[in-house]
Amino acid sequence: MGELERTIAIVGAGRLGTALAAALGTARPHGRGADARGADVVLLCVPDAEIARAAAALAPGALVGHCSGATGLCALVPHEAFSLHPLMTVAPGASPGVFTGAGCAVAGSTPRALAEATALADRLGMRPTTVTDEDRAAYHAAASMASNFLVTLQAAAERVAGTAGVKRELLAPLVRATVDNWASLGAIDALTGPIVRGDSETVERHRVALGERTPDLLPLYDELARATRALVAR
Structure with a gap:
């Protein structure tokens, strides 16, 4: 047919x-x-x-x-x-x-x-x-991390930016460029920011600001910082 x-x-x-x-x-x-x-x-x-x-x-x-x-x-x-x-x-x-x-x-x-x-x-x-069936859970976990958790992360960033009077639409071009760089260059070459530069003083200022304004997000920031350091160390 x-x-x-x-x-x-x-x-x-x-x-x-x-x-x-x-x-x-x-x-x-x-x-x-x-x-x-x-x-x-x-x-x-x-x-x-x-x-x-x-x-x-x-x-x-x-x-x-x-x-x-x-x-x-x-x-x-x-x-x-x-x-x-x-x-x-x-x-x-x-x-x-x-x-x-x-x-x-x-x-x-x-x-x-x-x-x-x-x-x-x-x-x-x-x-x-x-x-295959045996790979589907891992495959779907990757898809969830790439899509669902990305939205969760951006929601957290939006909350923090809002405390400084910065709206979501100003973060969006940064997010799009970051994803495009990851897609074309891979994670290590796409990574920028204070952890890549070894700027621990700026990271600590981030932590202080989060502790004062959105303390519930500080554990998330710390875990992401730990994972980013591990990526840099590869």
């Missing part, structure tokens, strides 16, 4: 399911618990804890995939299964092109299932890479 002849159904109408439906040009996503009867391929865009239940509700016969980064294919038994996890953050109302150029972790319980995952990634303009 050719790619354009396949019927693809998406189950789960959250951010990711809605964005994938728009990007793939499929019908609107089904609600959770749908059996997606008649579809050749079913893609589950539901929370990790609900994948097995959603898979159990599906009519037999279709290739079934999930979009979890951390969950293995065992959650989709007894279906012929694949996984498709976009390495991309999807905001509400994301455009259909949001996936273009992103990485994508794929896996399949059979060669046909893996080929389906790869074909979907290609169709979305993503760059597929195979990640």
